[in-house]
Amino acid sequence: MSLVVTRFLLILFSCYCGWFIALKGFRSIEAAIIGSLLGLLYALIAVFLDVRIRKMPLKTIIFGAIGTVIGLIIANLFAYSFLSYQLDRTYPNFLIYLSINGFFGYLGLAIGAKKGEDLDITNWPFLGKKASGAATLKILDTSVIIDGRIADIWDTGFLEGAIVLPQFVLRELAGIADSSDSIKRTRGRRGLDIINKLQKQSDISIKIVDQDFPKIQNVDDKIVALAKHMDAAIITNDYNLNQIAEIQGITVLNINQLATAIKPLVLPGESLTVLIQREGKEPRQGVGNLEDGTPVIVENGRKYMGKKMSVSVTSVLQTTAGRMIFTEIK
Numbered sequence: 001m002s003l004v005v006t007r008f009l010l011i012l013f014s015c016y017c018g019w020f021i022a023l024k025g026f027r028s029i030e031a032a033i034i035g036s037l038l039g040l041l042y043a044l045i046a047v048f049l050d051v052r053i054r055k056m057p058l059k060t061i062i063f064g065a066i067g068t069v070i071g072l073i074i075a076n077l078f079a080y081s082f083l084s085y086q087l088d089r090t091y092p093n094f095l096i097y098l099s100i101n102g103f104f105g106y107l108g109l110a111i112g113a114k115k116g117e118d119l120d121i122t123n124w125p126f127l128g129k130k131a132s133g134a135a136t137l138k139i140l141d142t143s144v145i146i147d148g149r150i151a152d153i154w155d156t157g158f159l160e161g162a163i164v165l166p167q168f169v170l171r172e173l174a175g176i177a178d179s180s181d182s183i184k185r186t187r188g189r190r191g192l193d194i195i196n197k198l199q200k201q202s203d204i205s206i207k208i209v210d211q212d213f214p215k216i217q218n219v220d221d222k223i224v225a226l227a228k229h230m231d232a233a234i235i236t237n238d239y240n241l242n243q244i245a246e247i248q249g250i251t252v253l254n255i256n257q258l259a260t261a262i263k264p265l266v267l268p269g270e271s272l273t274v275l276i277q278r279e280g281k282e283p284r285q286g287v288g289n290l291e292d293g294t295p296v297i298v299e300n301g302r303k304y305m306g307k308k309m310s311v312s313v314t315s316v317l318q319t320t321a322g323r324m325i326f327t328e329i330k
Helices: 002-026 029-055 058-082 091-116 142-147 149-156 167-177 182-200 219-230 239-247 255-261
Strands: 137-140 162-166 205-209 233-236 252-254 271-279 286-289 295-299 308-319 322-329
Touching: 002 029, 058 091, 137 219, 142 149, 142 167, 142 182, 142 233, 149 182, 149 255, 162 167, 162 219, 167 182, 167 205, 167 219, 219 233, 219 239, 233 239, 239 252, 252 255, 271 295, 271 322, 295 308
Parallel strands: 137 162, 137 233, 162 205, 233 252, 295 322
Antiparallel strands: 271 286, 271 308, 286 295, 308 322
């Protein structure tokens, strides 16, 4: 609300300044009205620029400013080199001079802001080489927040840098937490609890960013766009988001892949003791689980359901969903 009030006061002040200056300078009501209208116009332009700049990444603003300065330098060199004999104090020539500066200034702003997004200044020699490995900033998506394991993983110290929480992800979480579906509501509230847990840990730097992409509707696509803008990695357990981000050259840290990688390695020929809990998909198969949840398929194990059996590993199958161990009764 304070931002709205500030902008409103700016508009009123600009209108008053335009009215006062014009009235004092020309001493007529008509001039004062024109002056207040000009003040209103300048205030609206300032508010519009303020709204646009707040949505821009810092790199775009910096390169836009650099482009504007270069454009104005070129404009003045051009004006003084080729038009100096015409630039007297007459009103038309002054307008020509302003037009040249306005054109080249805007051209420099547009080119600097647009092309600056494609530059990676971390690779410039005088700024030092970009560190190899995962990006320092890490964006959390909705699924990995609800999953909850990210808080425990961060506690171990294997991850470093800062966590980035986009406002559009927080809004999605709040929407899930307010859902009429009890399961969704529970998941959403769990996600908000995980965020609170992360914020209370003093060794974790959390950045909540307002950057949004109004033209993009899907939250996953917004996360990919934000990762490009911030040169950040994405932490997720969503397979589709993982694939889309990797195709576009973004670093992805998948919690499910990490969990699979740290499961104990089992080799063919090793012996295991497993409780056969249920029937398998194939005839006479039984299925049990290791302590970490890895499924163990036991050939001819259906008749031993409810019993702990000593089995021998015949093969191990790695899938996108995890690891499956095939065994037979010893």
